[in-house]
Amino acid sequence: MKLRLLVIAVMLVLVLPISISPVLAEEPHQDISPLTPEEWKVYRELSRRIKDAYVDPVDDKRLFNACLAGMAKLDPYSEYLEGEAFSEMFSDSENSAGVGLELRIKNDRHQVVSALDDSPAIEAGIHRGDVITKIDGKPIGKLSLSEVAKHLRGKSDTKIRLTIKREGVNSPLEFTLTRKIVAYQTVNSRLLEPGYGYIKVRAFPRNTLEKFVEAVQSLYRQNQGTLNGLALDLRDNPGGLLDQAIALAGAFLPNNTLLLSTEGQTKDATQEYKGNNDILSRGDKRERGKLSDEVRHLPLVVLVNDQSAAGSEIVAGALQDYQRALIIGTPTFGKDSIQTILLLNDMSAVKLTTARWRTPKGHSSAPEGITPDIRVEDVAATEQDDKVLASALAELKLLRQRPHGKFLGYTEK
The missing domain is CATH 2.30.42.10 (PDZ domain)
Structure with missing residues (x-):
């Protein structure tokens, strides 16, 4: 699927x-073995046959772009971007x-x-x-x-x-x-009932942490400066920018906590990411400083489903590994790869899988996904029928009764 x-x-x-910020730079190239005369002969023969026999006329430019697209399609997430596809990526x-x-x-x-x-x-x-x-x-x-x-x-x-x-x-x-212009809000919040907050994060674009901090502050204001628990909804969140997912996970854990590790062919692709300010932009450092320490110990439930992928799985996986949050819903999508946008000299680009990531405890989300602590099927047709959210609220109330139990603040276990 x-x-x-x-x-x-x-x-x-x-x-x-995609779970990494676009990187508009070239990687140091490695020597590539040239094609043999026989391989070039096959390419020229295939090109001639297609142009002679395809149902519609085909020019060399179209064949060339098809070759580039085929070269980049190494997995479901890697692709060559040119023309409209390239423009939409950065529009x-x-x-x-x-x-x-x-x-x-x-x-x-x-x-x-x-x-x-x-x-x-x-x-x-x-x-x-x-x-x-x-x-x-x-x-x-x-x-x-x-x-x-x-x-x-x-x-x-x-x-x-x-x-x-x-x-x-x-x-x-x-x-x-x-049709009209609609403000797309990636972060929404409300009180489920007095004392219990709800934040929906739809994706991880730029400024996700900033919007999350605003949502947390709004919930505290609505509830006279205190909260008993928080439900973080990552259902149907397909990911986004790696730094924003890391920043969100780090908001609930102590500084310098390992959040994920990555492995790839290049030095930049093999990293350990910790919850310190080194990975944050200047603006995100400022935003995270606005969060009170209470947020790191607030009873927390994370909602996921089979369309929670990449950045969503990074957040859920880190919080689950440290028993910081109770994960509720269905197993997540199972995407453990990271893509980077690399600009080419002709102003086209390639979206390329450059690394795979693992949770702090070394678990991969692929292919089974992050397994929730409590499984509740996500079948609601309306918000009023949302059994996952109802279960999350009930669990938050139970967590509140365990001031020294797991899922209520950071643990090394």
Whole structure:
């Protein structure tokens, strides 16, 4: 099963399952054995046969790009980026319009994970668990999420019609939405009830730690300066920037605590990452300084599911290894690789797997994922039916009764 999750918000924000910040630099090259005359002969013969026999005309540029794409496709996450794919990787989506849906592909169906606040989708009444079957009357079948993205985004104030299958409803539902710019919030928070906070982290883009700190401070203000426990929701979070995932895990653990180790061919790819300020940007250092020490000892439950990947697994794995948090939900996706964006001389790029990571205790998340401490199936169609969240709140209350037990603060065990 491939991890596929898309956020359609302002334009249609594609949250890629990458767990390291883009590095726009060249690696020192190693000598590569040249192709033999026989290998070049095969290449030229294949090129000629394709141009002569393919159903449509094919030029040399297209064949060359196909060769580059094939060279880079060493695993599901590595790829050659040129043209539109390259532009979208570095584009700022905040000035394009969309419908405010977070989607994933599950069982070959385009399923709604959530409708964002103040979006056309939520205003129309589209729910978590709804399945989109048609866009403007055309079946979307097995389109990729990026292809669905192209259909859903567009200019502000333009119309789009979605056909939706909803569980328990026999006939398809039709929704006509008007695209608009929607503020995509990667971090949201609220009080579940007095004393118990909830923070949802949808991905790990830039400024995730800053938004998390703001959310924690907001919860403390709402509850008159104190909290009894916190539920951290990483469900359907496909990852993002490595430093932001490390920063979030480190927010709950003492400084200089090992958070993960990585291994790769290069020196930079083989590292140990600890919860100290060395890995943080100047802004993140400032933000983490705003957190009180109480946060490191606050009863904590982390919610995960089969679409929690990469950065989400780094956070859950570190907190589980140190018994700092109780992990609830279903096994995570199982992505243990790290990708780096490398610019090429022609301003194309390659997204390349450069390392694999392990938890502080040396565990890999691949292929089974992080196993939760308490398994609860993530089948809620609406927030009111969310059994995982209900279980998290119940466990937080139990943890509160164990002031010296595990899962209540850092332990070396």
